[in-house]
Amino acid sequence: MTEAKTIQRQALPEPTLRRLPWYLAYVKMLDGQQVAHVSSTQISKALSVDSSQIAKDLSFLNIKGKTRIGYEVHSLAQTLADFLGFTQHHRAVVIGVGSLGSALLSDVGLSQYGLSIVAGFDINQALVGRNVGDIPVHHIDDLATWQNQHHADIAILAVPVEHAQQVADLVVNSGISALWNFTPVRIKAPERIAIANTSIYAHLAIIYNRMSVNNNA
């Protein structure tokens, strides 16, 4: 754990960070099937990733397979989960408790990946003061005061497009230093703010495009 944290201080290439969860999903599955060892060739076949790429990605974690035996499945799963931050405890607020925001508030699956959602914020007076699931919803104007007391790590942005930048500015001013952006807006924020963009609607555009290409092939 300590070692993983130490290693983690370097910024990893984003493609590596996207592949590591694939490896984790695969070795967790093997671990559940009581498989003890796995070779990079096996991982490569299962995930269609070049085996030299796998070795390179895992070298960021100081993990090396043993000749002929390969990687030890259980410890590889643990090291990957630690390294990816999934075994630590992060606290998030959801800003914008509309349909997507409420869905995220109720997604208990996130807790398996080290994320607890502790509060929601909105401007809608019909929501403010109520709970969604077990999570209290506060007025967005109270964000900075709330944050002073509760110190959330991450703000999840799920507001309408036209308010996205303005609300992101509120988040930054409140002292929250990481922003998980679910809007299709390109947020501008200081360098010190960690941002990840998850525009699920952009992925819809990708699947629609592939469907129309395939239908007309």
Place this chain on the structure above:
Amino acid sequence: MTEAKTIQRQALPEPTLRRLPWYLAYVKMLDGQQVAHVSSTQISKALSVDSSQIAKDLSFLNIKGKTRIGYEVHSLAQTLADFLGFTQHHRAVVIGVGSLGSALLSDVGLSQYGLSIVAGFDINQALVGRNVGDIPVHHIDDLATWQNQHHADIAILAVPVEHAQQVADLVVNSGISALWNFTPVRIKAPERIAIANTSIYAHLAIIYNRMSVNNNA
């Protein structure tokens, strides 16, 4: 509409497909503010995308800005929405009605992007035969029979990792030709199946990594 469909038959580069929804979000916002025209320089500043890249991306839609005036905001928004498939009607099933799957079943926001969720499928007898929101949940064994009658366009995969490939095979065999994969598993499927991967947990890994880098800078 017809023209957009005709153009759409070519497979677009994925980076272009990821940027087009940013342009759409931005010009929709301008449209709401009654702005009539926008230049590629303005879009470039707002979104931090090179203006020559914007011109190139939009050329896939046969859209050209006019010298000094730029693009007409309202028609650009409409053309982008048409082109991205957001104004067409697509029907999807959600497979795996756990926490993420239920969240997706209740995300009415998807309908603004041309997607209606019409049914859920699961193996959990406590869910089968019930409704989540207004959406009926059926047993996964009934998928092929159901699909013969209802012809969904897209299957949204939100099952546990260890069942992902097996359930993807069921989807392919049922005749559904597009798979929106929310699991962190690399799904193998025939070339003719359109796949988009949205592993929101992989994005969590990205934000955790950036946070730990920033905290230790």
